[in-house]
Amino acid sequence: MVDKIRGQDEKRLHKVFGGAADVFLWKDKKASAGVLGGVTAIWILSDVLEYNLITLVSHGLILALAVSFLWSNATTFINKSPPHIPKVDIPEDLALKLASGLRIEINQAVAFLRDIALGRDLKKFLCVIAGLWVLSLVGSCCDFLTLLYISVVLLFTVPVFYENYEHQVDSSTERAMAELKKQFAVFDAKVLSKIPRGPLKDKKNT
Structure with missing residues (x-):
């Protein structure tokens, strides 16, 4: 029973994160540790040690290309096979799928903001204003990187934590x-309901 529930949870997380779910859920520990370690190293070099990000990327590419170039030419003298560099080719179907998904999300976000701007839902308006205010506070405390x-x-961390403690998280979220x-x-009863509003219905009927 527990395995069945966990399998449903994994399917749900795979639906949210797609092919990257295994990395975020630490199913492939080497890949997960490599990605997290690489991102951490980039953040330390660029933000903590104040190493310019563009300079860091450029120097990293220079080092990688120089090592690969010298290794490829040295193999002719030491009688060893050249390094295997995989060919990266983004499939057209994947690119179209990502572009289509991004278009749908952008359209939904624009429609959502339009409804709020037209004053159709006061609750959503207040939630968005509160979210943007919190985001501005976070942005004032730390930079984008x-x-x-x-x-x-x-x-x-969050997907793994949710996978292991889904029921506790769901129950706490429902109570909250x-x-x-x-x-x-x-x-709403003490404040919002007392805000005077114009006679929109009367104007429509006239």
Whole structure:
């Protein structure tokens, strides 16, 4: 029974993260550790040691190309096979799928913001304003690269934590949402319901 539930959880996470789910869930520990270690090294060099990111990438590419070039030419003298460099070719179907998915997400986000701007949902408006305010506070505390690094670390920790403690997280989230709805209902009754609004219906009928 536990294995069945865990299998359903993995399917759900795979649906969210796609092919990268195995990396985020640490199914392939070498790949996960390599990606997280590489991102951590880049963040330390660029943000902690204040090494310019463009310079870092350029120097890394110079080193990699120089080592590969010298190794490829040295193999003719030491009678060894040249290094195997895999050919990277992005499939057209994958590129179109990613572009289509990105287009759908952007359209949904624009439609969502349009509905809020038209004043159709006060609750969504307040939630978005609160979210943007929190984001501005986070942005004032750290730069974009640090925020990006924190997001990557969360991707490597939150899915694993949720996979192992899904029921506890779901129950806690349900209680928190119920309490939040309760408090918002009180706020709506005491504040929002007392805000005067224009007679839109009368204008439409006239």
